Amino acid sequence: MTNTRTLGDLSTSAIGFGAMVLSPGVYGDVDDDRGRRALRHALDEGATLVDSSDGYGPDGHNERLLGSVVREWDKLGRRDEIVVATKFGFLVPGGVARHSFPVAYEFGELAVNAEPRHVRGYAEASLRRLGTDHLDLYYPHYPDPEVPIEDTVGAIGELVDAGLVRHIGLSNVTADQLAAAHAVRPIAAVQVQWSMWTPVDPDFLATARRLGVGIVAWGPLGTGFLTGTVTSVADNDFRANIPGFADRHLAADHDRFAPVRAIAAAAGITPGQLALAWLLHQDEHVVPIPGSRTPAHISENLAAAAVSLSADQVADLEAALDGVSPSGTVRLL
Template sequence: MTALPTRTLGDLTTSAIGVGAMVLSPGMYGEIDDAAGEAALRAAVDAGATLVDTSDGYGPDGHNERLVGRALAPVRDEVVIATKFGFRVPDGEPAHRFEVGLEFGELAVNADPRLVRGYAEQSLRELGTDRIDLYYPHFPDPQVPIEDTVGAVADLIAAGAVRHLGLSNVDAATLRRAHAVHPVSAVQTQWAMWHRPEPDLLDAADELGIGIVAWSPLGSGFLTGAVSGLAADDFRNNIDRFAHLQANNDRYAPVRSIAAELGITPAQLALAWLLARHPHVVPIPGSRTPSHIVENLDAARVRLGDDELARVDAALADFVPQGTVDVFGGAS
């Protein structure tokens, strides 16, 4: 395993860039077989990634967790496995539905504390491991106080089944309420050149010593500069900004030009820029291609000077994407 620079998420240390595994299950970016998914994860670990992010809701019937577990079994003690719960609602239990600004539907979750131990036991079986390193409720349940959900995870931490608590897709007030019950190591939020978190969420995380895990740091692949069209079964067809792909690619061209001048890829520039924005942010880009994974991870070694950051920020000030950005998406 090649060593990458590291960062801290609360009291948890990981590689400065991790890997989002969502794209390795079928039904997200089109079809993929398990052999290719496992090869992608092995390439990530070989290149130095020590944080791999999954969820009980990625892929059909726990597929993503099983894939991650198989691929990481030989290096289990060398990696941090993060997973999320609340989407795979057990039969007979109510699914609490709520709108989150999606263009293509609503979410259904259940984070009832009575179910959390069962969720964890299921994920442990799927992952083939005896502990979850970082455990998140995938979304706050509109019917369940966050204190109750966090209290159930705290019980799992006390029992040794979970090592660290995370929160995902929450606001600053919810983060503060959760942290008052049990220390939160990381908060996962969407953060990329074309979508920024609310400043008060970042302020709360800084104040409480909580790290930031940035999902979709490459704008679902757009910020790689390589997306010119989508397959019919690609979930990104549901994202409004991809309906205006040519216009947005034109608007993004100045940023791509800066990357070319610096001798790095647009993806590396997007990730290096994000790392420069906060000392405790860990992006989790996803890719199915081993060479692209290695390229993304190499961005952890890119250092942007003040003048270079100023140029990028000036270009981004003029980069106003057409269309809305999906707030659910994935870690890619």
């Protein structure tokens, strides 16, 4: 299996790195030194696509953290080796959030503002924090219910024309929104929650394939569940608010997914590597973005790009997954 893939006409590593885990208030406490070490290790190990957002952590924390490492690589003449991807308009810093809407889990309300008049300002702020003169991949984090997606994408297109953005992405959209946006400007990638624990809509996948849009799979390890190592979560971990991570559900799902772990053991790989290899097997234009703070786990994740599943292994895995419906799973945003 190749270690590179394409999202539209954007070339990236087959497995990227989701930087959300490096900001406080997500998976418990974390310090910036540890975060920088994790980022450096991911890049050194070949994870060229690094995914961030202006809404991860307070006051653009995640972008500032990533920016400190991007500047290091820029000084080494290696900036072009990093595909810097970031998102905007969700939990907007600076008080410009215009619209909020309730969601089906206990996170309060989500604040969204993807009005075209704000898009350039978002991008310029991200560029400053990231320490770069262009964004390789830029997404609206979530579609604004009061703004046609075509209008938001049109505003990003102006940034492409100005040389501030190289490729346009979408995140958390429907198949219809993807098609409408792609009719305005070419969409390189669409980010969607996808794992063996959180299946994706087949019609959505079919639309992305028809349009030639790559898939960036976030939460590819089921926010940690598919590693087989999560038995409980701390109160300051955002997963404590997800029904699927309640102790009673974790125990039940651990049993349900035992056959999957057995397949991984027989193949001589970890359950997490099997989960990533399974995603890579789904389509040649899928790039999972697992996140981790631990160098050993980062290396383990990236090594999954070299795992080739046989037809028999895939058949066994599909049989093990058939009818498995995790308890209390809630789709995140």
